[in-house]
Amino acid sequence: MNFASFEFLCFLCLLTALYYLVPKRAQWVVLLLGSVVFYAFAGVTCCVFLLAVIVVSYLAVAIMGKRQRACAAWLDANKELPKEQRKAYKNKNKKGNLAIVCTGIVILGAALVYAKFVSGYFGFKVDANGLHLGKYALEIMGISYYTFIAIGYMLDVYREKAPVQKNFAKHALFVGFFPQLVMGPISKYSDVGEQYFTPHAFSGKNLYCGAIRIAWGFFKKLVVADAIAPAVGAIVAQQKGGVFFLLLCLFYSVRIYGDFTGGIDIVLGAAEMLGIRLPENFNRPFSSKSTAEYWRRWHITMGAWFTNYIFYPLSVTKSMQKLSKWSRAHLGTAIGKRLPVYITTIVTWLFTGLWHGIAWNFVVWAMLNCLVLLVSQELEPLYAKFRTKFPKLHASAPYQTFMIVRTFCLMALIRVLDCYMNVPLTFQKLFSVFTEFNWGSLFDGGLFTLGVSKTSFAVIGVGILAMWGVSQLGKDRPLREKLWEKPWLGSLAFAVVVFLVLVFGTYGLGYDASAFIYGGTFN
Amino acid sequence: MKKRIIPAVLSVVLLLAALMLVQAVLIPSRYDNREGHLLCGYYGVSDKHDVIFVGDCEIYEGIVPAVLYEKFGMTSYVRGSSQQTVWQSYHVLEETLAKDPDVKVVVFNVLALKYGKTPTESISRMTLEDMQWSASKLQAIRASMTEDESFLSYFMPILRYHDRWSELTAADLAHTFRKHEDITHQGYLMQTDIVPVDPADTRKPDMLINTVLPARSMEYLAKMQDLCAQYGAELVLVKAPTNSVKYYWYEEWDAQIADYAAANNLTYYNFIGMDAELGLDWSTDTYDAGLHLNVYGAEKWTLYLGNLLVTNHGVQDRRGDAALDALWAERIARYTQEKQQGVQTK
Numbered sequence: 001m002n003f004a005s006f007e008f009l010c011f012l013c014l015l016t017a018l019y020y021l022v023p024k025r026a027q028w029v030v031l032l033l034g035s036v037v038f039y040a041f042a043g044v045t046c047c048v049f050l051l052a053v054i055v056v057s058y059l060a061v062a063i064m065g066k067r068q069r070a071c072a073a074w075l076d077a078n079k080e081l082p083k084e085q086r087k088a089y090k091n092k093n094k095k096g097n098l099a100i101v102c103t104g105i106v107i108l109g110a111a112l113v114y115a116k117f118v119s120g121y122f123g124f125k126v127d128a129n130g131l132h133l134g135k136y137a138l139e140i141m142g143i144s145y146y147t148f149i150a151i152g153y154m155l156d157v158y159r160e161k162a163p164v165q166k167n168f169a170k171h172a173l174f175v176g177f178f179p180q181l182v183m184g185p186i187s188k189y190s191d192v193g194e195q196y197f198t199p200h201a202f203s204g205k206n207l208y209c210g211a212i213r214i215a216w217g218f219f220k221k222l223v224v225a226d227a228i229a230p231a232v233g234a235i236v237a238q239q240k241g242g243v244f245f246l247l248l249c250l251f252y253s254v255r256i257y258g259d260f261t262g263g264i265d266i267v268l269g270a271a272e273m274l275g276i277r278l279p280e281n282f283n284r285p286f287s288s289k290s291t292a293e294y295w296r297r298w299h300i301t302m303g304a305w306f307t308n309y310i311f312y313p314l315s316v317t318k319s320m321q322k323l324s325k326w327s328r329a330h331l332g333t334a335i336g337k338r339l340p341v342y343i344t345t346i347v348t349w350l351f352t353g354l355w356h357g358i359a360w361n362f363v364v365w366a367m368l369n370c371l372v373l374l375v376s377q378e379l380e381p382l383y384a385k386f387r388t389k390f391p392k393l394h395a396s397a398p399y400q401t402f403m404i405v406r407t408f409c410l411m412a413l414i415r416v417l418d419c420y421m422n423v424p425l426t427f428q429k430l431f432s433v434f435t436e437f438n439w440g441s442l443f444d445g446g447l448f449t450l451g452v453s454k455t456s457f458a459v460i461g462v463g464i465l466a467m468w469g470v471s472q473l474g475k476d477r478p479l480r481e482k483l484w485e486k487p488w489l490g491s492l493a494f495a496v497v498v499f500l501v502l503v504f505g506t507y508g509l510g511y512d513a514s515a516f517i518y519g520g521t522f523n
Numbered sequence: 524m525k526k527r528i529i530p531a532v533l534s535v536v537l538l539l540a541a542l543m544l545v546q547a548v549l550i551p552s553r554y555d556n557r558e559g560h561l562l563c564g565y566y567g568v569s570d571k572h573d574v575i576f577v578g579d580c581e582i583y584e585g586i587v588p589a590v591l592y593e594k595f596g597m598t599s600y601v602r603g604s605s606q607q608t609v610w611q612s613y614h615v616l617e618e619t620l621a622k623d624p625d626v627k628v629v630v631f632n633v634l635a636l637k638y639g640k641t642p643t644e645s646i647s648r649m650t651l652e653d654m655q656w657s658a659s660k661l662q663a664i665r666a667s668m669t670e671d672e673s674f675l676s677y678f679m680p681i682l683r684y685h686d687r688w689s690e691l692t693a694a695d696l697a698h699t700f701r702k703h704e705d706i707t708h709q710g711y712l713m714q715t716d717i718v719p720v721d722p723a724d725t726r727k728p729d730m731l732i733n734t735v736l737p738a739r740s741m742e743y744l745a746k747m748q749d750l751c752a753q754y755g756a757e758l759v760l761v762k763a764p765t766n767s768v769k770y771y772w773y774e775e776w777d778a779q780i781a782d783y784a785a786a787n788n789l790t791y792y793n794f795i796g797m798d799a800e801l802g803l804d805w806s807t808d809t810y811d812a813g814l815h816l817n818v819y820g821a822e823k824w825t826l827y828l829g830n831l832l833v834t835n836h837g838v839q840d841r842r843g844d845a846a847l848d849a850l851w852a853e854r855i856a857r858y859t860q861e862k863q864q865g866v867q868t869k
Contacts, residue, residue, distance in 0.1 A: 006673065006675060204527065453689055455688075455689040487526055487530040487531070490530070491527075491531045491533070491534035492530070492534050495534040495535065495537055495538035495541075498538060499538055499541055499542065502681060502682070503549075503681070503685050503688060504685070505685065507682075507685075508673075508676070508682055508683055508685065509671055509672060509683065
């Protein structure tokens with residue numbers, strides 16, 4: 001079942017009605033059943049993978065939990081023993097848990113790697129005639145997201161930062177809660193876990209805020225992102241260079257922003273209707289004034305996951321600490337301090353790139369982001385000096401705008417590697433900006449040969465302005481909450497958004513509205 | 524609570540009203556397409572018919588009910604539309620017989636049997652949208668929907684036509700609320716142009732890939748036969764005369780239909796190659812080089828087929844009934860006048 005479909009909206013409405021009609025203690029069961037029904041539409045193979053991830057993570061968490069309780073009981077019963085003996089017991093227990101969590105991660109990681117990267121060579125498919133082995137690349141909906149949720153939870157339990165969910169069905173709901181199955185967010189048990197199981201009274205506000213957020217998500221996706229998609233496709237397919245490369249950077253940024261944030265709005269809106277607040281994945285990323293800030297605002301939960309479960313653990317490994325000591329001793333404090341951080345950052349970004357796909361463009365994309373971040377970090381003292389010397393200039397609106405535009409352009413240039421999926425070609429097209437002087441195409445109608453008509457460009461333009469306006473109006477708190485407080489304006493706003501989506505949306509025959517970039521390629 | 528319900532309800536009403544209005548503008552009025560509204564005229568007639576013709580362009584451009592009444596006193600109506608598939612014909616016939624249960628003979632043109640699935644979504648919609656809402660229409664939609672279509676879009680056509688906003692013209696707006704005018708003559712669409720068959724054209728028909736007609740279309744043919752039996756009407760199969768390699772009727776298909784007719788005790792007339800008997804002259808009797816008949820050819824085929832219906836199928840002569848004579852006289856006069864004036868097709 002696709003988010004951008006009438007079936008999904010019907011499903012959500014029915015589920016929401018049922019959710020608030022059943023006794024409150026049974027609400028989580030409705031969510032679980034709803035998640036099962038939702039995922040069942042993806043097919044048997046997908047269900048098997050999800051079930052396997054749920055079972056493996058449950059077993060790992062349950063065994064660790066049992067061992068942790070046993071350890072605590074033993075420590076409690078043996079308070080009189082020497083501290084060293086107690087510590088040794090605790091360490092032994094921890095090592096045992098580490099082995100369990102590592103086993104769990106290896107199994108889940110292997111399943112993820114197999115599904116995403118290996119099945120294309122050694123895959124299988126099941127149909128009416130039985131099992132077939134061969135090059136059948138598996139398309140497992142949302143496997144990256146729920147696997148990361150499960151791994152994160154196992155690690156949190158190992159670190160004793162999250163409680164152990166002993167109930168298998170509740171554990172299954174936490175890992176497989178339907179709205180986040182397709183494109184995240186990658187939630188943590190400590191943030192959302194208990195929300196699934198606590199009763200939720202019917203709330204008109206939740207219903208309204210969730211519904212208008214879904215409608216707004218559809219607007220971003222169907223009126224803006226999908227409408228500009230043909231232009232992105234045409235520039236790439238026709239390998240247009242010069243000014244068209246710059247247009248591609250701009251168009252693709254708009255497309256991916258509308259597509260991904262629109263999709264996430266649908267996800268978070270659906271959860272909000274059910275009274276559940278999933279973590280935000282975006283916080284006005286195109287208003288960022290630096291790359292570091294951008295990555296704190298874009299795909300927030302993915303960034304947090306890699307930071308929490310790759311960057312930090314890697315930073316405190318013994319080998320990294322040894323390297324730190326060695327480099328400080330042999331290369332001096334300045335380099336010695338930085339080297340382990342650099343290596344950890346590079347490794348984390350490498351993982352981030354590979355999560356998007358096993359391809360050189362993702363590796364280069366990750367390394368470029370890493371490079372920009374590290375260089376910015378190194379130049380920070382210079383920026384600080386500049387800020388101290390010219391405080392007024394730095395605080396001025398034009399300079400602030402310059403920083404926003406600079407960050408946007410830099411990110412747009414790096415992001416365009418996704419489009420060509422070919423590193424040399426991307427750089428070739430980048431250099432064509434300086435060699436192909438075809439700026440006249442912007443004014444001689446060349447712009448309208450990209451599969452997007454004048455009128456569509458006009459609608460996209462208005463759509464972009466609307467997205468910008470809404471993000472500005474929601475700076476302090478979400479606009480939907482403000483609208484809820486004004487019943488007339490709120491109701492009218494909802495009607496207007498639905499009207500615009502139905503009339504100007506890119507859907508129906510000949511369009512594939514169901515495909516989300518982050519729900520497809522990067523799942 | 525009240526302060527929220529009223530704005531919510533009013534907004535929904537406003538939204539629906541705006542959508543209805545925009546939908547009315549966006550639905551193609553097909554004002555410039557002569558084949559855009561061929562089925563809807565039937566809902567405006569109240570008299571009964573002895574013969575119903577169903578099928579596609581070959582039938583609605585080949586059979587002239589006005590001639591049938593004038594020459595044989597036969598009351599008839601043509602229920603055909605562009606590229607009308609056999610399942611659409613079945614459901615069109617279903618609603619026709621529900622309204623007109625005393626029909627004696629149903630004549631079905633077999634060309635559409637070659638389609639196992641709906642060939643063109645836009646043309647299929649033209650047929651379906653022209654039908655009045657009924658159980659038959661719902662079933663026709665279900666049977667006709669192409670893979671990517673949504674059933675809901677037939678109830679809310681804005682879901683299908685919303686993207687027409689960028690191509691709207693002043694003419695679209697002008698035709699938004701205009702009632703469709705029935706330009707047919709009891710379902711017959713007149714063509715007065717003459718574009719002769721090119722004798723120098725030596726093209727051969729495409730090689731036949733599927734020698735057997737699709738099972739689905741044959742299944743609907745059987746259903747049509749059952750439906751006729753249910754109403755006590757006789758089903759007659761015909762293949763209209765044509766002289767073109769396009770939409771070619773292959774011998775293999777012909778043999779299959781002949782066998783089917785024999786096995787099911789049906790009559791099947793194939794008029795291809797019967798030019799001498801019909802008196803057809805392909806230099807004057809077609810408006811598109813042999814693909815379809817023009818009014819001159821249609822009259823010839825109608826006379827021949829009318830004679831067969833009277834002789835072999837006992838269709839009654841209704842002339843002498845003053846009310847009917849008056850009604851048909853008006854129709855014949857309109858037909859004759861249009862024929863004399865000629866049809867503006869461009």
